[in-house]
Amino acid sequence: MIPAAVLAALSPTGEIPALPLHTAGKYVAGAYIVLFVLVLVYVAIMAVRLSHIEAELGDLLSMTEHSDGEADHAPGAGREHADARDPGAPQLDERRESAPA
Amino acid sequence: MERSTPTGSRPFAYGRGLRTLSICTVLAMAVALGLVFFYAPLEAEQGFLQKIFYVHVPLAIITLCGFVLGGLLAIQHLRTRDQRWDYRSYVVIHMSLIFAIGTLITGSIWAKGSWGHWWVWSEPTLVSFLIIVLLYATYQPLRFAIEDPERQARYASVFAITAGAFVPMNFIAVRLSTAYLHPRVLGSTSNLPGPMALTFLVSLLAMALLFATLCKYELTAKHARAQVRALRRRLAGDTAPGRARSAAPTLQHVGTVPARAAGRSAV
Numbered sequence: 001m002i003p004a005a006v007l008a009a010l011s012p013t014g015e016i017p018a019l020p021l022h023t024a025g026k027y028v029a030g031a032y033i034v035l036f037v038l039v040l041v042y043v044a045i046m047a048v049r050l051s052h053i054e055a056e057l058g059d060l061l062s063m064t065e066h067s068d069g070e071a072d073h074a075p076g077a078g079r080e081h082a083d084a085r086d087p088g089a090p091q092l093d094e095r096r097e098s099a100p101a
Numbered sequence: 102m103e104r105s106t107p108t109g110s111r112p113f114a115y116g117r118g119l120r121t122l123s124i125c126t127v128l129a130m131a132v133a134l135g136l137v138f139f140y141a142p143l144e145a146e147q148g149f150l151q152k153i154f155y156v157h158v159p160l161a162i163i164t165l166c167g168f169v170l171g172g173l174l175a176i177q178h179l180r181t182r183d184q185r186w187d188y189r190s191y192v193v194i195h196m197s198l199i200f201a202i203g204t205l206i207t208g209s210i211w212a213k214g215s216w217g218h219w220w221v222w223s224e225p226t227l228v229s230f231l232i233i234v235l236l237y238a239t240y241q242p243l244r245f246a247i248e249d250p251e252r253q254a255r256y257a258s259v260f261a262i263t264a265g266a267f268v269p270m271n272f273i274a275v276r277l278s279t280a281y282l283h284p285r286v287l288g289s290t291s292n293l294p295g296p297m298a299l300t301f302l303v304s305l306l307a308m309a310l311l312f313a314t315l316c317k318y319e320l321t322a323k324h325a326r327a328q329v330r331a332l333r334r335r336l337a338g339d340t341a342p343g344r345a346r347s348a349a350p351t352l353q354h355v356g357t358v359p360a361r362a363a364g365r366s367a368v
Contacts, residue, residue: 024150027214031153031207038203049322056329063336
């Protein structure tokens, strides 16, 4: 229990606040916890999304590796051939075009 | 170093500057909390309970500004037909809705402490804010109800503009109403003592930065996911856009360069 004199000293005007500190404290804490929880939930959702993107990227990487393996075994398939087709084409396009449909 | 897309156009990255923005947000939040609990004096009438206002009022202001911003971005979408504006409008409204829920909860906590009730139906500010939240709660179902992406974006933009115009009108109407039970903070900052006004302004800035950061995170995450999906389709040899029914706008371009602007069909 906080004495009224202490509360009065805390107030700039010397008046006793409507709600004493020990009563108001839980409401104030509640309000700030709400904000904290909102941000925390958002961060958790973002973490789940990030893990999904990571998993999808892993899948894509294995797909490209698989395509590379097939392209290497295909007759006449080679780096020079791909470069001759379109030297400025990005690597992913080359892989897709090299891979059988 | 600038990288270019396969067509030579400049890539668009939502994640640019995200780290700096995040650091600024964390610093601003820390400073705001420090000022709230160690610098701002106790208010004479409400005492310690008034500290809720440093989180509740900035949340409410940013929410309403976010809704208006969503409308402005939607105007830009209808003007340019650039999908990115619809995408931004969607994210801003989505984030504002989350902030609105925070506003309602913190407001209710304050009302319980101050008035002894979680909710007072006769208070115009509370009810009008709830009406706005309920109005925007229909935004996502509206989007989800329309399957065609073009039509979805167009209708959502019209909704965002109409609802965005309703927000300031509603705010003014509440101000003009006769009941003044709800404490007035906006517009009376000059009446606050210096330390309180400073704390409030820093809290407002921190909340604005938090809003901007979360919006940027959302934009970056959705964009990254769209890019991964587009890449998967390309690797699978499927050039069709492909889209599952969703309320979220679909970014069909890997580099997010609008098809019309780039003068080519979407990837």
